[in-house]
Amino acid sequence: MIHTAAMAQDIYDPAFVADVFDRCSARYRRWSASAAFGLIHAWRRACVTALDLPKADGTHGVDLMAGTGEVWPHLLRRFPEIARITAIDISPRMHTEAVARLHGARADRIAHLCANMLETDLPDASADFAVSTFGLKTFNAAQHTAFARQLARILKPGAPFSLIEAADPKGWVLRPAYRLYLDGVLPGIERVFLRGAQDFAMIGTYTKAFGMGQTVTEALHDVGLAVEAKPLVGGAAWIWSGHKPG
Numbered sequence: 001m002i003h004t005a006a007m008a009q010d011i012y013d014p015a016f017v018a019d020v021f022d023r024c025s026a027r028y029r030r031w032s033a034s035a036a037f038g039l040i041h042a043w044r045r046a047c048v049t050a051l052d053l054p055k056a057d058g059t060h061g062v063d064l065m066a067g068t069g070e071v072w073p074h075l076l077r078r079f080p081e082i083a084r085i086t087a088i089d090i091s092p093r094m095h096t097e098a099v100a101r102l103h104g105a106r107a108d109r110i111a112h113l114c115a116n117m118l119e120t121d122l123p124d125a126s127a128d129f130a131v132s133t134f135g136l137k138t139f140n141a142a143q144h145t146a147f148a149r150q151l152a153r154i155l156k157p158g159a160p161f162s163l164i165e166a167a168d169p170k171g172w173v174l175r176p177a178y179r180l181y182l183d184g185v186l187p188g189i190e191r192v193f194l195r196g197a198q199d200f201a202m203i204g205t206y207t208k209a210f211g212m213g214q215t216v217t218e219a220l221h222d223v224g225l226a227v228e229a230k231p232l233v234g235g236a237a238w239i240w241s242g243h244k245p246g
């Protein structure tokens with residue numbers, strides 16, 4: 001059975017999650033793009049397309065669980081007038097990768113905050129928009145509630161958000177092949193090519209527990225955000241988009 005060492009620990013402990021991504025950081029971009037056959041780019045673009053930001057001029061937004069900032073090119077292409085993005089991530093090395101390798105040219109518009117999103121003290125009603133790509137599966141249900149509270153607190157009244165996450169497409173006809181890929185093929189490739197590492201392989205464990213992201217939908221509703229949940233590719237990913245009323 002895979003991940004026995006990880007199973008002995010709490011895989012939702014923020015320190016555990018930060019360590020996993022610190023170890024993945026150097027190879028994150030290439031691995032995530034190739035493991036998802038490039039689909040991940042289309043999904044990030046879809047997340048940005050779902051962000052209903054009528055006037056981007058001079059706006060200050062947040063990228064939550066930003067990682068290496070893969071969504072920024074999509075965001076700044078669609079909304080070139082954005083003034084500033086604050087990128088929040090708990091993994092110091094994901095931030096380092098973002099700055100050093102990918103986004104130097106955009107550096108003046110990105111502020112990096114190495115922090116736990118579930119506890120960050122970013123000011124109330126300070127963000128004109130929020131995006132998050134693939135950062136929700138490493139939270140459990142209680143953490144989805146904490147995340148939703150933080151999101152509702154940080155957004156300005158009326159501000160839009162768009163979130164995307166890979167899920168476990170229960171009921172989809174291709175689910176068995178999808179699960180075999182996530183739970184068997186990917187861990188095997190990682191073991192062979194990354195000298196026994198089992199970090200990227202954690203995606204299988206996390207997506208299975210994440211299910212269809214029902215706890216995200218409920219948490220966003222419960223904190224009073226207006227939200228619509230939409231499946232992509234038979235439910236292999238979900239987008240939650242909406243706004244803070246007011």
Ligand SMILES: C[S@@+](CC[C@H](N)C(=O)[O-])C[C@H]1O[C@@H](n2cnc3c(N)ncnc32)[C@H](O)[C@@H]1O
Nearest residue numbers: 021065066067089090091094116117133134135
């Ligand atoms: C799968 S990566 C996604 C990165 C990026 N958004 C993307 O689209 O590729 C998930 C990121 O969430 C971050 N993360 C996990 N838990 C967090 C927390 N509690 N607070 C802030 N960041 C967190 C991880 O460090 C990691 O960089």
